Amino acid sequence: MVLSRGSMHLSLKKLLNHVERLEGFVYESSVLTSKPAMIEIRLRPDQRKSGKCSRCRRPARGYDRLRERRFQFVPLWGLTTYFIYAPRRLECPRCGIHVEHLPWALGKRPVTVSFAWFLASWAKLLTWQEVSQRFGTSWESVFRSVEMAVLWGRAHLNLAGIFAIGVDEIYWQKGQFLTLVYQINDGMKRLLFVIEGREEKSLRQFFIWLGEERSAAIQFVCSDMWKPYLNVIAKHAVNAVNILDRYHIAAKMNKALDEVRAKETRALASRARARGAKVVLKHSRWCLLKRPERLTDHQAVKLKELLSCNLQTIRAYLLKEEFQFFWEYVSPVWAAKFMDQWCRKVMRSRIDPMNKIARMLRSHRPLILNWFQARGQISLGAVEGLNNKLKASIRKSYGFRTSYAMKIVLYHKLGRLPEPQFTHRFC
Numbered sequence: 378m379v380l381s382r383g384s385m386h387l388s389l390k391k392l393l394n395h396v397e398r399l400e401g402f403v404y405e406s407s408v409l410t411s412k413p414a415m416i417e418i419r420l421r422p423d424q425r426k427s428g429k430c431s432r433c434r435r436p437a438r439g440y441d442r443l444r445e446r447r448f449q450f451v452p453l454w455g456l457t458t459y460f461i462y463a464p465r466r467l468e469c470p471r472c473g474i475h476v477e478h479l480p481w482a483l484g485k486r487p488v489t490v491s492f493a494w495f496l497a498s499w500a501k502l503l504t505w506q507e508v509s510q511r512f513g514t515s516w517e518s519v520f521r522s523v524e525m526a527v528l529w530g531r532a533h534l535n536l537a538g539i540f541a542i543g544v545d546e547i548y549w550q551k552g553q554f555l556t557l558v559y560q561i562n563d564g565m566k567r568l569l570f571v572i573e574g575r576e577e578k579s580l581r582q583f584f585i586w587l588g589e590e591r592s593a594a595i596q597f598v599c600s601d602m603w604k605p606y607l608n609v610i611a612k613h614a615v616n617a618v619n620i621l622d623r624y625h626i627a628a629k630m631n632k633a634l635d636e637v638r639a640k641e642t643r644a645l646a647s648r649a650r651a652r653g654a655k656v657v658l659k660h661s662r663w664c665l666l667k668r669p670e671r672l673t674d675h676q677a678v679k680l681k682e683l684l685s686c687n688l689q690t691i692r693a694y695l696l697k698e699e700f701q702f703f704w705e706y707v708s709p710v711w712a713a714k715f716m717d718q719w720c721r722k723v724m725r726s727r728i729d730p731m732n733k734i735a736r737m738l739r740s741h742r743p744l745i746l747n748w749f750q751a752r753g754q755i756s757l758g759a760v761e762g763l764n765n766k767l768k769a770s771i772r773k774s775y776g777f778r779t780s781y782a783m784k785i786v787l788y789h790k791l792g793r794l795p796e797p798q799f800t801h802r803f804c
C-alpha cells in the first residue's frame with residue numbers, strides 16, 4: 378500500500394508528519410550539517426492554534442519566547458537528529474505564566490519521548506553502555522529512558538488474574554539480598570516485584586503493594602524454606618497452598634554435597650600432611666586396583682584412608698541422586714513414604730550436611746508434599762527459569778551500584794511491562 382507519493386521525492390516533512398505528527402506545531406525546516414554529521418529539524422508553532430499551558434493543558438495566550446532548546450530525536454539514516462524549538466511562555470488565566478506544553482518533550486530532558494522509548498527498547502537487547510555508544514548518547518540518558526519506560530509500565534500494569542506466584546531471593550552484593558516475586562501462571566510468567574533484603578518486612582511490602590483482595594486470590598505460592606518468607610506467606614496469602622520448590626530443594630542438596638566434598642578434601646590433605654606425603658590422591662590408583670591382600674603396609678593404610686574419606690562424598694552423592702525419584706511419584710501418599718524412608722537412611726549415614734537436609738525435609742513435610750497437589754496446575758519450573766534469566770541480567774549489568782538502578786534493569790528485562798500505543802514504532 379502506498380502511503381505517500383511526492384512529485385519527485387518523498388519529503389522529510391511528509392515523513393516526519395507520518396511518523397510523528399505534532400498537534401499545534403509545524404516542521405518548519407531541516408538542515409544536514411557536516412562535522413559532526415547530523416540533521417537539525419526546526420519546529421514552529423502552528424499559527425492557527427494557541428499553545429497549551431504545561432500545568433493544566435488548556436489553551437492560553439502567548440506571553441514571550443524562551444531560548445531555543447535542542448531535543449535529540451531517533452536517528453534518521455544513522456544520523457544524529459535533533460528537534461530545535463524555542464518554547465513559548467504562556468499567560469494562563471488559571472495558572473499564571475508558564476512554559477507551554479511540548480508534546481514531544483520529557484520535562485527538562487534534552488531528548489524526545491520517541492527517542493527515549495527507542496533507547497529503552499534497545500536496552501532490552503544490549504547493555505546500557507552499548508546502547509549509549511551505538512546511538513550517540515550518554516549512559517545517563519539511557520538510564521533515564523529505561524527508568525521512564527519502567528515507571529510508565531509499572532503504572533499501567535494489569536494485575537488481574539494472578540493466581541500463582543514464586544518467591545525467590547538472590548545475593549546481590551556486599552552481603553545484600555534482593556527478594557523477588559514472580560507471577561508463574563501458565564502463560565504469564567513475569568517479575569512482579571523486587572525489594573531489598575529478605576526479611577519479613579521485605580516480602581510484606583509485596584503483599585501491601587498487591588492489595589488484600591488480590592493476595593487472597595492467590596492459590597499457589599512457590600517458595601524456599603526460608604522462615605521469614607513462610608511466615609509472611611501464611612499471613613497474607615491466606616487461601617494459597619505454599620509449595621516448597623523442587624528447585625530450591627535441589628539447590629540445598631547440591632550445597633550440602635559440596636560441603637561434604639570440601640570437608641573431605643581438607644581432611645585428606647591434612648592427614649597426608651601429617652604423614653609427610655605430598656599429594657593426597659596421587660599414587661592411590663594401585664591401592665584401589667590391587668587385591669587388598671597384595672597391598673604393601675603403606676598402601677593398605679592409604680586404601681583405608683580413601684575408603685573412609687571418599688566414601689562420604691560418594692554416599693552423599695548417591696543419596697542426592699536417589700532423591701530425584703521423589704519427584705516422579707504420582708501419588709503424594711507414596712511420595713511421602715519414599716521421603717520418610719530416604720530421611721531415615723540419611724540419618725543413619727551420619728553425614729552431617731545431609732542430616733541437616735533430612736531434618737529440614739521432615740520439618741517441612743506437608744509443604745513439600747503440596748508440590749504434588751500443584752503439579753499440572755502451575756508451571757513448576759518457572760521460578761528456576763526466571764531465576765536463571767535474572768542472574769544473566771545481573772551479570773550483564775556489571776557496575777550498577779545502587780539497588781534502584783538494579784531494580785529498574787530487572788523490571789525492564791523481566792517485568793513484561795506494557796508500553797503506550799504509538800502511531801509509529803521506530804524499532
Ligand SMILES: [Zn+2]
Pocket residue numbers: 430431432433434435469470471472473
Ligand atoms: Zn494553566
